Amino acid sequence: MQKQNLDNEILGIAKNIDITVEKSIGITKQLLTFAKGGEPVKELIDIKEVIKEAISLSLSGTSIQYNLNFKDDKYLVFADKGQIVQVFVNLFVNANDAMQNNGKIEVNIRNISLQKENVLNLSPGEYVEIRVRDTGPGISEKLMNKIFDPYFTTKENGNGLGLAICYSVLKKHGGTIYLNREYKNGAEFVILLQKAKEIKTQISKDENIVETDKMLKILYMDDEDMLRDSFKILLESMGHEVITVSKGEEAIEAIKKDDFDVIILDLTIVGGMGGVDTAKEIRKIKPDAYIVVTSGYSDTGAVANYSDFGFDNYLLKPFKVEELKKILTDVIKK
Template sequence: MIEKYSIDQWIENSFTEKGYSPVSLDKLSEHDAMIAKKINNEIQRQKKYSHLCINTLNNAEIFYEKSIRVFSALIKIGKLNKEILTLEIFCKKTTQILSDELDFDNCSIMLKDERNEYLKVIAGCSKNENERQKTAKKTILKIGEGIAGMVAETGRYIFVPDVKNEPKFFEMDIGVKIGSLLSAPLVNENEIIGVINFSHLLPETFDTETIRLLILLSEYISQMITMNSMHNKLYEWQEILRAHKLESLGILAGGIAHDFNNILTAILGNISLVKMWINPSDKIYPRLDAVERASIRAIDLTQQLLTFSKGGAPVKKTTSVVELIKDSAEFALRGSNIKCEFNVDENILPVEADKGQLSQVIHNLVINAEQAMPDGGKIIISVNNIKIKKHESLRIPEGMYVMISIRDSGTGIPKELLDKIFDPYFTTKHKGTGLGLAIAYSIIKNHSGFITVDSEYGKGSVFNIYLPASDTESIDEETSEDKLYKGKGRVLVMDDEEMVRETIRDMLVDLGYEVEFAIEGLEAIKKYKEAKLSDKPYDIIIMDLTVPGGVGGKDAIKEILEFDPSAKAIVSSGYSNDPVMANYQTYGFLGVITKPYEFKKLSKELYKVMNIK
């Protein structure tokens, strides 16, 4: 700031250096007095001119500083739309930026309701923030009511230098005091969408230049709010489009996997039988082991395909994810030159998860990270408990989550491709199917979870998985069973595939059971009723869940139980993750067995259900 006193001295010194100086007029002749008077007048004129220049420069400096702060606020608000934020969070951050950059005592954004009848405070920021937050969201005005309501009605800004002198202003229950106020409309394409309010505790605190800048700022904020809404709608449409793509793929995948599982049932079933009949020391035994291992790998492939289908709903159990994550990551990196570091919080909460599917997600993401680092590197996997607050994120509802982060130092993902990486068949690699990330996305979505990615091209990527924490503290433990359970009794098997019927017949006969068949549900119902009425009832039924072109197990068991409530049935399907398979007891089944059949698991399930009293 330039001082006036120093300028006055400088002017007088300038005249003195040129031989002129202020003098007393009574000591001069008339001619000299006239000259001296002109000199004195010139000095005074120069002083006034200099003071005017100083004021202009000082005002320009103040305006420049205000403009810089406004532009700084514009830049920061503009950056908010790089994130996916709820409208409330976007407006909240906007008011915080305005308050910090422009030093207002209070700032708030009010938006119209859908019927254009009311204004509601969507976000506010105040130096007395704690008091404001208790009441700000309760503030609702009718259109036309109060200063803000009038602005929303007319679309014209209103400036109140001193609210005490404005009868139309009234104190609202917002927990803050106001001395002077500027309310400006938020307008999008000639439609008034809301009002933004700037206020100070003291009156007479807004000058003309500040008001002009704030009017321009309100126009920019209007566009940013509109852009935020467009971004959110675009995100929602992208999610819908991705879901349709996955559903289309699921229809195809489900059919392929169903047929493939039937073939694998015949292969694995016959291998199991042959292994039971020969000595482990036989030369052919290792060959059978190799075929069996290859078939089991094929089962994993079918399960990946089924993830996309409607039969891919996870069979959830209360699970601790820590060991599962470590085992899956280490398995994926076997023989790799990539190091893996684990950062795990203490007391990680359990989640409701399908272990097989969640393991597949970790495996896919770790493989993806490994492929992004062809020259080696390090993967950092972090597991944390995290609380998501209400309205903190557009994607993630409020609650406790287990967050799994998988970070690599690889090539990164170009910004323009980030929206496509979860699409089926999309890949930038020479190898691979383009299904890994799509499968991961589908699985996490089916777990009511969320998956996000942050990446910078050339610096690496981090995938964050959010799984809802379970309210159940006890963990469901799985026990392995290597025992073969023999039995006896009459078994009715309903399956439409001949190769499956032949395989399961040999397996059941080997276990000691009598076997008869039905191809679909209506035949099974008829045979069951006839056997029951002829005093040769079936002890148990194994029913295929899905029969193309016929009645499946879910509908058939309903009619059988109406006829005989004591009927015992096991549901069977290649769709291991079908909701009926996951909740089989709800549909009247007493047991469940997935295709392809494993001999020992089949024997155990039959033994268990047969002995239910």
């Protein structure tokens, strides 16, 4: 094999490892955030793609067969992608354990309508229903009422948080999960999530990114030197002008002296004014400023409900270049 081909192959493997690690970090971060009481940071997602990602993360390297039964339609919901991926990862891992790495998983998706009064006590409207079946031994009658209890587990090394977290995540999304007690050929879990409205006005993160020569002037606030330097290098390589500051007080002084197209503020600043207070002061000086909050966790309403705190958008660390480009595209369009 020629050296060039070998280098390309190694680079491809490294990229795949990086993508897998990034996804795992993202899911772990979202799960830890939720466990601390954080609100879901919702975006428009296609449940089909979420399920495919969860399968890749949980069933790769196993002997489990799976069958995905859904049409080519998009099943769109507003949800925290990391948390919903974790729901399906938990279900697939549990199914694999129950079948002892030898069996089949079947996923069925459809759109349903719920009336004002329904047995699930959910709000009326349109929902996406996902049924996850396995060919394992099923769940005994005496355990059915316990499976969603925190810390209940039948696994020797389990912690019992998997299904309890699934239930809590879906409740926070206005949905639910339940065990179909009538299914006798294994176990079947049924998930319901509210179908997204105004689908035509929404775009996904990876679509409609505008490549442009327009230069933006950007103010970036973070108390970590390495992040400020890396962010500056990245944006300058894209042709933008960047000013960096380490705390809110410096950001406010910069705003008084100059105009910025985009202002990106880290939520928590050690030894200085943080993102929320800084945004309030900036609004007094420049009411029309485009302000983005950035944070490593969504365990505060300032990220989950960013518009209520004076922000126009958010970036969750670690963010991808495409996510940053999407925000810059929105600014350019406006």
